[in-house]
Amino acid sequence: xxxxxxxxxxxxxxxxxxxxxxxxxxxxxxxxxxxxxxxxxxxxxxxxxxxxxxxxxxxxxxxxxxxxxxxxxxxxxxxxxxxxxxxxxxxxxxxxxxxxxxxxxxxxxxxxxxxxxxxxxxxxxxxxxxxxxxxxxxxxxxxxxxxxxxxxxxxxxxxxxxxxxxxxxxxxxxxxxxxxxxxxxxxxxxxxxxxxxxxxxxxxxxxxxxxxxxxxxxxxxxxxxxxxxxxxxxxxxxxxxxxxxxxxxxxxxxxxxxxxxxxxxxxxxxxxxxxxxxxxxxxxxxxxxxxxxxxxxxxxxxxxxxxxxx
Amino acid sequence: xxxxxxxxxxxxxxxxxxxxxxxxxxxxxxxxxxxxxxxxxxxxxxxxxxxxxxxxxxxxxxxxxxxxxxxxxxxxxxxxxxxxxxxxxxxxxxxxxxxxxxxxxxxxxxxxxxxxxxxxxxxxxxxxxxxxxxxxxxxxxxxxxxxxxxxxxxxxxxxxxxxxxxxxxxxxxxxxxxxxxxxxxxxxxxxxxxxxxxxxxxxxxxxxxxxxxxxxxxxxxxxxxxxxxxxxxxxxxxxxxxxxxxxxxxxxxxxxxxxxxxxxxxxxxxxxxxxxxxxxxxxxxxxxxxxxxxxxxxxxxxxxxxxxxx
Numbered sequence: 001x002x003x004x005x006x007x008x009x010x011x012x013x014x015x016x017x018x019x020x021x022x023x024x025x026x027x028x029x030x031x032x033x034x035x036x037x038x039x040x041x042x043x044x045x046x047x048x049x050x051x052x053x054x055x056x057x058x059x060x061x062x063x064x065x066x067x068x069x070x071x072x073x074x075x076x077x078x079x080x081x082x083x084x085x086x087x088x089x090x091x092x093x094x095x096x097x098x099x100x101x102x103x104x105x106x107x108x109x110x111x112x113x114x115x116x117x118x119x120x121x122x123x124x125x126x127x128x129x130x131x132x133x134x135x136x137x138x139x140x141x142x143x144x145x146x147x148x149x150x151x152x153x154x155x156x157x158x159x160x161x162x163x164x165x166x167x168x169x170x171x172x173x174x175x176x177x178x179x180x181x182x183x184x185x186x187x188x189x190x191x192x193x194x195x196x197x198x199x200x201x202x203x204x205x206x207x208x209x210x211x212x213x214x215x216x217x218x219x220x221x222x223x224x225x226x227x228x229x230x231x232x233x234x235x236x237x238x239x240x241x242x243x244x245x246x247x248x249x250x251x252x253x254x255x256x257x258x259x260x261x262x263x264x265x266x267x268x269x270x271x272x273x274x275x276x277x278x279x280x281x282x283x284x285x286x287x288x289x290x291x292x293x294x295x296x297x298x299x300x301x302x303x304x305x306x307x308x309x310x
Numbered sequence: 311x312x313x314x315x316x317x318x319x320x321x322x323x324x325x326x327x328x329x330x331x332x333x334x335x336x337x338x339x340x341x342x343x344x345x346x347x348x349x350x351x352x353x354x355x356x357x358x359x360x361x362x363x364x365x366x367x368x369x370x371x372x373x374x375x376x377x378x379x380x381x382x383x384x385x386x387x388x389x390x391x392x393x394x395x396x397x398x399x400x401x402x403x404x405x406x407x408x409x410x411x412x413x414x415x416x417x418x419x420x421x422x423x424x425x426x427x428x429x430x431x432x433x434x435x436x437x438x439x440x441x442x443x444x445x446x447x448x449x450x451x452x453x454x455x456x457x458x459x460x461x462x463x464x465x466x467x468x469x470x471x472x473x474x475x476x477x478x479x480x481x482x483x484x485x486x487x488x489x490x491x492x493x494x495x496x497x498x499x500x501x502x503x504x505x506x507x508x509x510x511x512x513x514x515x516x517x518x519x520x521x522x523x524x525x526x527x528x529x530x531x532x533x534x535x536x537x538x539x540x541x542x543x544x545x546x547x548x549x550x551x552x553x554x555x556x557x558x559x560x561x562x563x564x565x566x567x568x569x570x571x572x573x574x575x576x577x578x579x580x581x582x583x584x585x586x587x588x589x590x591x592x593x594x595x596x597x598x599x600x601x602x603x604x605x606x607x608x609x610x611x612x613x614x615x616x617x618x619x620x
Contacts, residue, residue, distance in 0.1 A: 025352050029523065030460050031390035031507060032356035034453065040350050042335050046342035047448060049401035049435050080341035091359035091446040125359050131441045136401040138357060138448035143344065150340050197341060213339065 021120035023086050033122035035087045035140055043086075044141035044148060046077040052132035056175070063102050065175040066135070067109020073200065074139040075117055075179035076251045080198035082149040082188035083141040085181060087120040093127045093134040106135065117181055146188055149255070154195035154214035158281040159262035163273050164252040166203050167231025167243035174249040184253055186270040191261035202248035208287065208301035210254065217284030220299060222291055224278045245289075246302035256281055331430030333396050343432035345397045345450055353396075354451035354458060356387040362442035366485070373412050375485040376445070377419020383510065384449040385427055385489035386561045390508035392459040392498035393451040395491060397430040403437045403444040416445065427491055456498055459565070464505035464524035468591040469572035473583050474562040476513050477541025477553035484559040494563055496580040501571035512558035518597065518611035520564065527594030530609060532601055534588045555599075556612035566591055 020027060026034035037043055050056060050070050058066065071088060078085045090110060094103050103126060114121050119139065154160075163183050180198065187193060195214055199206045203225070211218055222241055228250075231243035257265065262277055269275055279290075288296040330337060336344035347353055360366060360380050368376065381398060388395045400420060404413050413436065424431050429449065464470075473493050490508070497503060505524055509516045513535070521528055532551055538560075541553035567575065572587055579585055589600075598606040 026458060026460065030462075031387040032354040032393065032449075032451065032458075034391075034458050035353045035355055037347050037353050038350050040348050043345045043347050043353050043450065044342040045345055045397065045399055045432055045448070045450060047399040047401045047433060047435050047446075049403060049437055049444075049446065051403050051437060051439050051441075051444075054437065054439050077341040081344075083342065087355065089355055089357040089448055091357045091448075093359060093361050093444055122355055123357065125357050125446070127359055127361060127364065129361050129364050131361075134359075134361075134403055134444045136357075136359065136435070136444075136446035138355070138399055138401075139342075140353065140355060140450070141342065148336065148340075148342075148344050150336065152340075 023120045024122055028121065028123050033089070035120065035122055037142060039142060041143055044078055044081055044083045044143060045138060046074050047136060047138040048073045048077070049134065049136040051134050061175050063105035064109035064112070067106040068113045069175055070135045070137050071110050071113040071119070072177060072179045073251070074137050075119070075181055076198040076200065078139055078141040079179055079181045079184040080196050080253065081143065082146070082184045082193060082196060083143050084185065085117055085119045085139050085141045087122040088114065088137055088139045089123045091125040091136045093129050095133060096128045096130055099128050102133065144185065144188060149188065149193045149196040150213070151195055151197050151210050152213040154210050154216050154256040154281045156216055156281050156283040157259065158194055158256035159259055159277050160207070160218060160220065160254070160256050160279040160281060161262060161265065161275055161277050162226065162252055162254045163275050164250065165226035165228040166199065166250045166252065167240060167247045168228050168234055169230070169247055169249040171230040173230065177251045179251060180253045180273070183271050183273050187255065187265070190270040191257050191265055194256045196253060196255035199250040199252050199254050200248060202246045202302055203250065203254065204245045204299055204302040205248070206254055210256065211287055215285070217282040218279055218287045219282055219296070220279035220287070220289050222289050224276060226274070226276045333430045334432055338431065338433050343399070345430065345432055347452060349452060351453055354388055354391055354393045354453060355448065356384050357446060357448040358383045358387070359444065359446040361444050371485050373415035374419035374422070377416040378423045379485055380445045380447050381420050381423040381429070382487060382489045383561070384447050385429070385491055386508040386510065388449055388451040389489050389491045389494040390506050390563065391453065392494045392503060392506060393453050394495065395427055395429045395449050395451045397432040398424065398447055398449045399433045401435040401446045403439050403441070405443060406438045406440055409438050412443065454495065454498060459498065459503045459506040461505055461507050461520050462523040464520050464526050464566040464591045466526055466591050466593040467569065468504055468566035469569055469587050470517070470528060470530065470564070470566050470589040470591060471572060471575065471585055471587050472536065472562055472564045473585050474560065475536035475538040476509065476560045476562065477538050477550060477557045478544055479540070479557055479559040481540040483540065487561045489561060490563045490583065493581050493583050497565065497575065500580040501567050501575055504566045504568070506563060506565040509560040509562050509564050510558060512556045512612055513560065513564065514555045514609055514612040515558070516564055520566065521597055525595070527592040528589055528597045529592055529606070530589035530597070530599050532599050534586060536584070536586045
């Protein structure tokens with residue numbers, strides 16, 4: 001067609017780009033895909049929606065980075081259950097103006113992430129409209145034979161541990177982070193993970209999710225929190241610690257284990273990504289931040305929330 | 311909080327609304343849900359995104375109707391595979407202004423549809439922004455022991471059959487249609503369905519999907535096409551037949567069977583929804599519409615497409 005291009009052309013171009021995958025009994029091109037789940041232990045499912053102007057801006061982000069991120073945030077959720085990602089479907093609202101090229105680059109980014117983590121692209125829904133880009137991805141995964149790790153299993157006395165470092169993700173990491181899929185599987189293999197979450201809302205906010213679901217409290221040692229270089233170098237009026245506690249989009253794992261398992265993990269970390277003990281679960285229902293001089297201050301669930309106006 | 315309400319309040323209110331479901335080993339409230347798939351035959355997955363101003367307008371549609379529709383369009387896709395829907399996840403971009411109430415009503419509509427079809431609400435992602443409402447739902451389903459019915463199985467000589475009637479959906483049916491889940495299962499039980507699709511893009515466009523995937527042609531008898539009351543009463547400059555062929559969003563089933571099975575289905579229709587024979591699959595690659603006087607005219611894939619501008 002001369003003057004504009006249609007959804008079906010776009011979909012046809014995608015079908016040529018997207019490889020077949022052994023987990024797809026039936027892939028893109030029918031009313032639904034059929035994903036093989038040979039193990040009847042069940043199917044993990046998670047969804048995340050990213051919106052232009054809220055979760056990213058193009059530029060500085062490239063459409064490929066947005067594509068990568070839109071799948072990676074979901075892989076991070078599967079990692080937080082210590083699951084293996086298997087397949088995904090994507091729905092996209094593309095701005096009508098220039099949406100064809102944008103859609104192709106987005107799909108390249110999604111495809112790169114899918115390739116890297118061996119995730120089958122099982123289907124999607126492509127739409128156009130006159131507003132900013134929206135992309136929603138659903139990922140299916142499977143728990144390992146050790147089961148899925150929930151937020152609700154933290155016990156008093158548990159060590160609170162984390163992968164990587166925190167804060168300042170907006171400087172770049174939020175677009176090209178590596179979801180901790182391999183790390184979660186390695187940790188799950190090496191230790192009895194009591195509770196786990198991926199840090200998307202912010203370290204304090206996501207810690208609070210574990211505490212609320214597990215009905216426990218915590219003491220966090222502020223000197224132990226691994227602060228990213230981006231947070232350490234921040235030049236605004238917030239301290240590096242404040243950035244690390246509340247910035248969000250770190251996509252690191254926050255988990256709890258018994259002290260014996262915690263010591264083993266520190267001595268023989270089953271991966272190259274560093275892990276740190278940042279505090280301890282308590283029997284209470286409060287969360288304290290312990291400062292260098294031993295002072296305890298209440299730590300509220302700082303971090304990002306979507307707000308409504310009446 | 312006094313002046314505005316937050317995502318977590320909204321989610322907390324949803325968790326109280328949403329019942330547990332036997333297919334959910336783990337439901338809303340963790341990083342991912344765990345859906346039970348006891349049969350290792352696999353997991354059907356489909357996704358559809360609806361956008362305000364493109365797929366619906368509020369008003370005249372109510373948020374409950376939009377919620378119903380957003381799940382029902384996906385159930386229609388599972389029906390088109392002759393599958394049983396099992397669970398769903400929803401991601402929503404709510405306009406910041408008034409989004410809390412809108413979100414609740416949407417979720418009521420989704421919940422009503424989920425209840426009606428015994429679908430587990432497994433999770434979601436709620437967001438706010440300053441643009442119109444976007445809702446994306448992913449449904450997981452399972453094939454029956456007779457397998458999933460694809461678009462690609464039509465054979466020359468097959469009868470082309472359809473449930474219900476076509477055209478004029480915009481007058482109201484597009485918002486409160488009943489996805490043909492039960493009908494698809496009953497047909498699959500009673501006959502060897504060679505190919506099936508649900509009519510969302512339009513009768514002609516979706517017939518073309520079957521023809522292209524099956525690499526066959528067809529002759530459609532224009533007198534046999536069941537025309538809805540809404541299409542028959544349309545007062546614009548298009549004929550009722552044109553409405554029936556191209557309006558779309560009928561969410562009826564279009565399927566092909568061998569003539570023997572076709573005759574059996576007409577004699578003993580395994581449900582109350584009417585079915586009609588509308589034509590026959592041919593060995594060619596063209597699709598003809600046969601008029602009352604026997605004249606054959608090419609039938610192009612009329613119907614709705616999302617268009618891009620350069």
